[in-house]
Amino acid sequence: MIVDIHVHTKMGSSDSLIEAEELAGWAAQKGLGGVCITEHDCRYAQEVAQLARGDGVLWISGIEVRTNLGDILAFGLDGYRTEWADAEELKRAAEKVGALLVAAHPFRRDFSPVGYGGSLFFKPTITLGEACRRPIFQLVDGMEVMNGGSTEDEVEFCFRVSERLGLLGLAGSDAHSLKTVGSCVTIFERPLKDEGDFLEELQGGRFHVEDRRSQIFGTRG
Ligand SMILES: [Zn+2]
Helix, strand or coil: CEEEEEECCCCCCCCCCCCHHHHHHHHHHCCCCEEEEEEECCCCHHHHHCCCCCCCCEEEEEEEEEECCEEEEEECCCCCCHHHHCHHHHHHHHHHHCCEEEECCCCCCCEEEEEECCEEEEEECCCHHHHHCCCHHHHCCEEEEEECCCCHHHHHHHHHHHHHHCCEEEEECCECCHHHCCCEEEEECCCCCCHHHHHHHHHCCCEEEEECHHHHHCCCC
């Protein structure tokens, strides 16, 4: 079952162009079995539940929390509190209810472009060791190894970090416009009927990730 774990709509993200109602029809057409709405620092549980159209798409309301240690996707929390801007507070809240925390695009600002033989590469400005020692990774269960905005080099680096730290490696589009929804996806081995299934299958590692940008846009990265 194909799930985009990271989508923003106009409901709660002023930087998104996506109308939630439009997205509701679009998701099934694009073959998505589930969509997580992860607005910035807010959660719209009721509104997200109402997006269901009886077409089998599972709608999950998560949050993308801006914390002192970086952006963290949270699944399984039942609201939003401003004190979660402190990542340790967010972790305490998540532990209480069994919520799952995922570092969103953790190295977005750690790559610089390098031209070589007419090609453009992106080089990390930190070492793998430095990356693994970042405090955020002490608090999260997983990280986004693929994000709709990440380059191929960044994806490879993320995989190495997640493997070294034994963190779950997820993928989401981070879509702010309709055409990018589903560009990077997490594919579950089993069908999911609700948020409980989603959390359980993630924790069990019964999924893999896929970059579909080449299918959608004809290029990758
Ligand atoms: Zn985002």
